[in-house]
Amino acid sequence: MEHAKHIIRAILLLVMAVVVFVLVRxxxxxxxxxxxxxxxxxxxxxxxxxxxxxxxxxxxxACHEEQAATLTRGKHGSVSCEVCHAxxxxxxxxxxxVAPMLVDRSMQLCATCHQKLVARPNGFPQVVLxxxxxxxxxxxxxxxxxxxxxxxxPSE
Amino acid sequence: xxxxxxxxLPPHGDRETAxxxxxxxxxxxxxxxxxxxxxxxxxxxxxxxxxxMAEATGLTPEPAxxxxxxxxxxxxxxxYLVDVRKCIGCGACVxxxxxxxxxxRDYFRTWVERYEVSRTGEVSVDSPNGGxxxxxxxxxxxxxxxxxxxxxxxxxxxxxxxxxLCPVGASYRTLxxxxxVDEKRCIGCGYCVQACPYGSRFIHPVTHTASKCTLCYHRLxxxxxxxCVQACPxxxxxxxxxxxxxxEVAEIIATQTVRILQPxxxxxxxxxxxxxxxxxx
Numbered sequence: 001m002e003h004a005k006h007i008i009r010a011i012l013l014l015v016m017a018v019v020v021f022v023l024v025r026x027x028x029x030x031x032x033x034x035x036x037x038x039x040x041x042x043x044x045x046x047x048x049x050x051x052x053x054x055x056x057x058x059x060x061x062a063c064h065e066e067q068a069a070t071l072t073r074g075k076h077g078s079v080s081c082e083v084c085h086a087x088x089x090x091x092x093x094x095x096x097x098v099a100p101m102l103v104d105r106s107m108q109l110c111a112t113c114h115q116k117l118v119a120r121p122n123g124f125p126q127v128v129l130x131x132x133x134x135x136x137x138x139x140x141x142x143x144x145x146x147x148x149x150x151x152x153x154p155s156e
Numbered sequence: 157x158x159x160x161x162x163x164x165l166p167p168h169g170d171r172e173t174a175x176x177x178x179x180x181x182x183x184x185x186x187x188x189x190x191x192x193x194x195x196x197x198x199x200x201x202x203x204x205x206x207x208x209m210a211e212a213t214g215l216t217p218e219p220a221x222x223x224x225x226x227x228x229x230x231x232x233x234x235x236y237l238v239d240v241r242k243c244i245g246c247g248a249c250v251x252x253x254x255x256x257x258x259x260x261r262d263y264f265r266t267w268v269e270r271y272e273v274s275r276t277g278e279v280s281v282d283s284p285n286g287g288x289x290x291x292x293x294x295x296x297x298x299x300x301x302x303x304x305x306x307x308x309x310x311x312x313x314x315x316x317x318x319x320x321l322c323p324v325g326a327s328y329r330t331l332x333x334x335x336x337v338d339e340k341r342c343i344g345c346g347y348c349v350q351a352c353p354y355g356s357r358f359i360h361p362v363t364h365t366a367s368k369c370t371l372c373y374h375r376l377x378x379x380x381x382x383x384c385v386q387a388c389p390x391x392x393x394x395x396x397x398x399x400x401x402x403x404e405v406a407e408i409i410a411t412q413t414v415r416i417l418q419p420x421x422x423x424x425x426x427x428x429x430x431x432x433x434x435x436x437x
Contacts (some may be wrong), residue, residue, distance in 0.1 A: 049374065
């Protein structure tokens with residue numbers, strides 16, 4: 001065993017190399033990298049922790065039961081409140097009212113869905129605006145559509 | 157000034173006795189000890205962190221697969237379905253997406269295109285402001301025999317060109333099938349933006365990192381629908397979960413005629429289209 005110390009030295013060098021590698025890797029690799037693939041797993045949790053801006057369909061009905069009931073009865077039942085108004089978080093945060101909800105009565109808002117366009121599906125209710133309003137003898141003002149139609153239930 | 161010439165230098169033996177220089181053997185011996193001791197100190201100080209890292213690198217058995225509180229990502233696999241025949245081009249999805257994800261103005265994580273096709277096969281496509289403000293009626297230079305709206309978003313491909321070429325491991329696909337970008341890792345090289353065949357990525361003008369549709373991951377993990385799906389007034393956009401028993405959307409994809417975009421690229425998109433005409437690109 002006269003050469004034993006050569007072997008011991010070689011092993012020591014190897015161990016040192018491994019330790020150096022592990023340390024360097026530790027400082028260069030971010031936490032949670034490689035846990036589920038070639039990416040930082042913490043990033044998934046970061047995405048998941050973002051606060052939703054829109055509520056869900058039931059959020060508005062919690063306070064506005066009447067409007068919600070009117071909405072579900074009519075043809076606008078499939079339209080989420082936030083489409084015509086604004087995202088829930090602009091109005092309510094942590095169950096407290098922070099600002100009044102946006103109410104847009106403009107013809108432009110109605111036109112985004114109901115302006116007559118060739119590309120729209122045939123069965124979808126569409127009118128040529130503002131001609132439709134003029135035909136019915138209405139003045140083109142803010143809220144002209146609401147003079148005849150209830151936005152929450154257009155057939156009422 | 158005296159000049160030093162090679163033959164004026166003291167002889168080798170004299171120099172060695174004059175300076176307390178270590179010989180090679182001594183240098184290696186003491187050096188090794190010193191290095192070993194400092195490394196050992198580092199290792200001991202860092203043991204707890206090292207254990208964590210060992211876990212992270214898979215050297216020790218993984219903890220439970222679900223690390224997101226109250227949400228098990230092994231129990232979901234999302235698919236997206238767009239019924240082109242229903243889309244009215246109102247742009248509610250584009251607005252909802254921008255508000256939900258704070259998408260900078262004039263950049264789009266989802267957008268709507270309008271296709272107008274003539275009898276002779278001329279195709280006109282427009283998407284003013286990504287369809288955000290809806291579409292206005294207009295007159296084409298050609299007759300229009302067929303027209304439709306074509307909503308687009310990230311296809312959340314199974315074989316993602318964007319993830320494959322990311323040089324820093326910033327782009328990835330989650331276990332529940334959502335392609336995301338780690339904004340802290342992304343160096344903004346833009347390779348993924350060019351690699352995406354569906355044009356669904358962009359470089360964020362403020363953070364200068366790649367940005368894209370996340371399928372509203374923060375909503376999915378809370379059991380909510382993506383903002384675009386919830387905003388769609390005609391249910392042209394639908395989200396499905398193939399791991400959920402009796403899922404309506406998964407059932408449609410399994411039983412009806414659906415189309416994916418650019419199937420020849422073998423990216424296996426998880427965004428399906430119903431009623432999409434051949435002109436759509």
